[in-house]
Amino acid sequence: MARPGCRSECGGVQIPYPFGFGNSSCFLDDFEITCNETTNPPKPFLGRGNLELPVDIDLVNGLLQVNHFIAYDCYDKQGTKVHHNEPRINLGSMKSVRFSDSHNKFVAFGCDTLAYLTDKKDTFWTGCVSYCNNMSLVTNGTCSGIGCCETRIPKGVRDFRVELTSFRNHTNCWKFSPCSYALLADSSFSFNASDFLTFKNVTMMPVTLEWAVGNKTCEEAWEEEGFACVDVHSECYKSTNGPGYRCNCSRGYQGNPYLEGGCEGAGSGFLFLCASLSWLYWILSKRRLIKLKEKFFQQNGGLLLQHHISSSSDDGRNDSIMRIYTSEELQRATNDYDDDCIIGQGGFGTVYKGTLSDQRVVAIKKSKIAAKGEIEQFINEVLLLSSINHKNVVKLLGCCLETQVPLLVFEFMSNGTLSHHIHDQGRRDSLSLENRLRIAAEAAEALAYLHSSLSTPIIHRDVKSTNILLDDSYTAKVSDFGTSRLVPFDRNCLTSLVRGTIGYLDPEYFQSGQFTDKSDVYSFGVVLIELLTGEKALSMNKSEEHRSLVKRFISCMNEGRLCEILDGRVRREGSMEQLMAVAELAERCLRLNGDERPTMREVATELQGMRMFTEHPWVGEEIEPLLAEPLLSEPAFYGVGHTTSDGDSSYSGLVPFNITR
Incomplete structure (x- = not known):
């Protein structure tokens, strides 16, 4: 059979596809046949040479x-x-x-x-x-x-x-x-x-x-576009005379395996043929999948990661060793990535809830696109994130490198996102002021730890309420380091394409493209006013003057109308002095000039102080107003805490130093 719409014979000689006449679409690769019409009868010739084809082409035996x-x-x-x-x-x-x-x-x-x-x-x-x-x-x-x-x-x-x-x-x-x-x-x-x-x-x-077709083996050609054995009932055979391969219809079929639908059933062995074909297809698919996984594993830096893990094990650093999962493990954990397992979706990918074979519940992040940077840099970042052991940072448990885009496995947070608890219908009043300040302080402590307590600082670059998760006890956990970047000691900023979430983006970063730790501070300031107001950072369904929460908040602060924008439960549970202190801290985080913003360590310290003031209101009654006021705004008046090995800060005293306990 020739290709549909193409000439099939010359001088009575049949020319089946992949050979053909004239138009290049009628033949495969260089299998062109010319027909000399000047002779009687016409004669077919191989290519454009002088070798005449006197008989039909044997498609079965090549x-x-x-x-x-x-x-x-x-x-x-x-x-x-x-x-x-x-x-x-x-x-x-x-x-x-x-x-x-x-x-x-x-x-x-x-x-x-x-x-x-x-x-x-x-x-x-x-x-x-x-x-x-x-x-x-x-x-x-x-x-x-x-x-x-x-x-x-x-x-x-x-x-x-x-x-x-x-x-x-x-x-x-x-x-x-x-x-x-x-x-x-x-x-x-x-x-x-x-x-x-x-x-x-x-x-x-x-x-x-x-x-024969091409110069590759069946296995190599199978993985590439243009594989010639296109009929579903065809099989591939290696050439016995030089490179390349040939195609034949499977047993029980006859016809042209190089054309879709070219092989037709012949005989009574149909069921046997189907079983044999299914088995062969399964074997070839399995082999192809194994090779593909090996290719992705090496492409995603699997060998380099294995080397680092082996070195860590040899050095006795077992606590920070992450695990490399197989693609089958994560498929089983998510029921083959069933839609019912989706717990989050965003611009960078989809997050699935999964249950591992040891019954541990995890969150599996499947990115949409692969990072194009250096493999070594990616592996180093993964290793560093896996070594973070802070109670307010979501733990990276491991990864899978056998897929086109690496899959990351995190500990699972059962109570969802902070955004869910302060914005979703029916949940807006679920968090008390005390819990809001605690969550803010915990998130700030985590960011401060990333900025200043690691040997290589990390800038998060996408701080927002949806990236602050809550565990069983509503403890805050900072998550999603998809756009995070390591900061070398000799650089205090990163220059890159603008990334992040509209409504949380640092205006200074948006204009210059230079991202610093103060850009994280700005984004955290937006989270603070979300906690105070219960409003979203950007509300497209509102009028233009009320669309941006930051603009509306700054306007209310400048005009002395803070009460107008505060969440109802927050306003009921907090004193005006306390709420003003939190609002002023948020306002300093949102200043246009990054140099005028506090550091995350300073923000965390102030929020801890505000928490203690909420938990012990008697402090404000027993201390003179002159000393009590700095308790809300000046961190230098408080006892300096110590940092534990896991980065958690505990404070030995939260009263002015000149007060005897």
């Missing part, structure tokens, strides 16, 4: 026949050369076609003949000698060296030339053998003694060619 010129060397009775032809035969542009070593042989005959076969680069020589001084010794049908000789040819031959010579110029056998003949002959060729005289009328003989 064979075709062409006619080629023979070599001859003839003398008169005085030993003078009168006719000579040593043709050079080549297959032109058809790089996937070769002379068959199993279906051809090199034959020479004559009673004074020495023949050689070689290629144009002289990479090989082969040949034979044929001699006889009378006809009685010549036997029809044999080529053992008396009157006729033959030898095999190497694999992969695409071109050749024949050289002929003689020992005595046929003077001793001129009457019955005046010529020497040599050719690459099909294995069906049979020598006859009469050929000595009659072969002078023969100019061309058939030779068998083998062909």
Whole structure:
């Protein structure tokens, strides 16, 4: 079968796809056939050369026949050369076609003949000698060296030339053998003694060619576009004569495996065929999947990560060792990433709830795009994040590198996001002022730890209420480090394309593209006013003047209208002095000039003080107003806490130093 819409024959010779005429869409790769319409009947030729195809192409065995010129060397009775032809035969542009070593042989005959076969680069020589001084010794049908000789040819031959010579110029056998003949002959060729005289009328003989698709193995071609075995009932076979592969219809089918729908069922073994085909498909798919996972694992830095993990284990640092999960483990954990397991979606990917084989519940982040940076940098960042051991930072448990985009596995937070508790319908009043200040202080402590307590500081770059999670006991956990960046000691800012969430973006960063730790402070300031007001950072359904929470908050602060924007429960539970202190802290975090903003460590310290004031209101009653006021705004008046090994800060005293406990 030719490709639909393409010519299928020339001069009665059938030309099946992947071969074809004319338009390049009618043939695959370089399998072009030309049809000479000037002859009667028309004749098909291989490529654009002079090798004629006298018979149909054998699609099943990957064979075709062409006619080629023979070599001859003839003398008169005085030993003078009168006719000579040593043709050079080549297959032109058809790089996937070769002379068959199993279906051809090199034959020479004559009673004074020495023949050689070689290629144009002289990479090989082969040949034979044929001699006889009378006809009685010549036997029809044999080529053992008396009157006729033959030898095999190497694999992969695409071109050749024949050289002929003689020992005595046929003077001793001129009457019955005046010529020497040599050719690459099909294995069906049979020598006859009469050929000595009659072969002078023969100019061309058939030779068998083998062909294959491309230069890759079945497994390699399977993974790439353009795989030629397109029919679902086709199988792939490696070429036995040089590189490439061929396709055949599966057992029980016949037709053209290079065309979709080209293989049709034939016979009664349909069920057996289906089972066999399914098994073969499963095996090939499994093999392909294994190779693909190995490719992704290496591409995503798996070998480098394994080396780091091994080094950490050798050094005895087992507490910080993360785990490398297989893709099958995470598929089972999420029921093959069922939509019912989705617990969060955003611009950078989807987060699934999963249950591992040890019944541990985790959150699995599946990113939409892969980072294009250096593999080593990615691995170093993953290792650093996995080593963070702070009670207010979501723990990175491990990763999977067998997928196109690495999957990250985190501890699961059962109470969702802070945004859910302060914005969602029916939840807006669920958090008391005391809990809001505690959550703010815990989140600030986590960010301060990332900024200043690690050997290599980390800037989060996407601080927002949806990235602050709450565990079973409503403890705050900072999450989603998808856009985070490590900050080298010799740099105090990062220059990059603007990333983040509208409504939380630092205006200074938006204008300059330079992100610093003070950019995180600005975003945290937005979270603070979310906690105070219960409003979203950006509300597109509101009027333009009320759309941005930051603009509305700053306006209310400047005009002394803070009460107007506060959440109802917050206003009921807090004193005006206390709420004003929190609002002023948020206002300082939101200043346009980053140098005028406090550090996250200063923010965390002030919020801890405000928490203690909420928990112990008697402080405000027993301390003189002059000393009590700094308790809300000046962190320098409070006892300095100590930092534990996990980064948690505990404060030994939260009253002015000049007060005796």
